[in-house]
Amino acid sequence: SCCTALACSCCVGLSCQCFGYAMTFTKSIATRVLYTSIFVALSVVAWIFSMYAYEILEYIPYINDTCYEGTCGAFSVYRITFAMFFFHALLSIFLIGVRNAKDIRAQLNDGWWPLKIPLLCIIIVAAFFTPNVFFTYYAWAAIVGAGLFILIQLVLLVDFAYSWSESWVAQWQGDGVEEGENRSYLYALLAITGLLYIISLGFDAFMYGLFCFGDCWW
Template sequence: MEKIPWINHFYVTPDREWFETDAVLRVSLGNFLFFSILSLLMVGVKNQKDPRDSLHHGGWMMKVICWCLLIILMFFLPNGVISFYESTSKFGSGLFLLVQVVLLLDFVHTWNDKWVGYDEQFWYAALLVVSLVCYVATFLFSGLLFHFFTPSGQDCGLNTFFIVMILILVFLFAVITLHPTVSGSILPASVISFYCMYLCYSGLASEPRDYACNGLHKHSKAVSTGTLTIGLFTTVLSVVYSAVRAGSSTTLLSPPSSPRAGGEKPLLPLDKRDEHEEKEKNKPVTYSYSFFHIIFSLASMYSAMLLTGWSTSVGESGRLVDVGWPSVWVRMITAWATAGLFIWSMVAPHLFPDREF
């Protein structure tokens, strides 16, 4: 890439890390466009009779060829386009984190309902043990955050605010869950508490390395590796889980106007085989194909941010910019949004008893 004139047009050639980051973002942009195009093509698919249904489930050779062409095309784009995509990816990654939250809430409530459904003492004890482990881990995590991100002798009011705010939300989760009106389970509250504390850590670790209150700046390489591993692991889990849920859920990803099976009878009589094929084709899709591909396009953005450490700008300056405040606020706002969604999931059924949630 150093020899490509429309990429390396600087008076002083940037270091190798700059080109590696640029390559990651260009591949990510190709992935994002690929899944976005598929998402647009799948808008309005309601039943399996639609020709686009076969495109969604097949045509792999054509898809691979188009994907390769898009990836190659990205390396012909000017740096300004990649810089804009890099900035946009931070906010797209925030949206993906919100999708993670929705999937996490769905998973935790399903997990809780399944264990409670066994109605046995062993499973109740298991719920209690898992909840206690999550709460202990949450408070230990908060202690480490106070240690590393509020060093003595420094004015770290913002970091203190972030950590204390999460602790207040953790306490609020428990109060709402145990309130007699709600009578919820402590397991979802404990898991969401730990996840919010992890997001708080992730945000604080994204503070600039020269910020005095970032106590991890001396160990930035090790922390980046750990954060990258955890982030990629959760990303893979989120994408796989969304794909599984997309194939089985009729609420999370299903189109609102999806028709129901068993429509009108055909005007002309058909033999049993043709009638069976006709019924198969007229079956409604069980999830939104368009939203399915949006998940992957947002995951492409999020993966790029993880691989580049949320830290780089590949604009006209040709310099790497360290982890900055936009990344911090994206993650902290995601943590607060997580808290808001969880609280809403607990109180909404009681505020609006006539509506289904």
């Protein structure tokens, strides 16, 4: 998969340019799309390894000595997520002090994909040769970090929801508009609110069906 990623990364610059031309993407948006794609792809890989890591790794020398059938999946997920964390930590260190895209170091964030993707693959491979004891401690640190991350995301999400609601309420009430109130914003706000509630309840039902067994329902 690393070889495939390397081959794909050689075309990233051209792909970004084509997407940017065809869909009027800015360079910043294209960069975010690429980082998101990498995150989603590695999340899928981690999910696959959580179930089939032992079957995948049992034939690889040295790794099979630290990969036990009961815990191999969990430790594989730790290794992949640690590699992502370490990769982005390195980038953040190199980008300290960068304030705009004109800084020469900003190119490290927006470009250099033929180097960054192989580097990420190397970090992932190195993580699989790291002893399990390290990831035992990393797991606890990850729990704390994940909790803080979720808390920050909740604050940002609530702030976004309030800003969105206030903006549409202002449009509905006609603040600063000579024509007066525009009830279409009221109907749109009610429709979006109802839709989000339905989606939320749907995800709740889906997660109960996926993770809840036996006496969990009672």
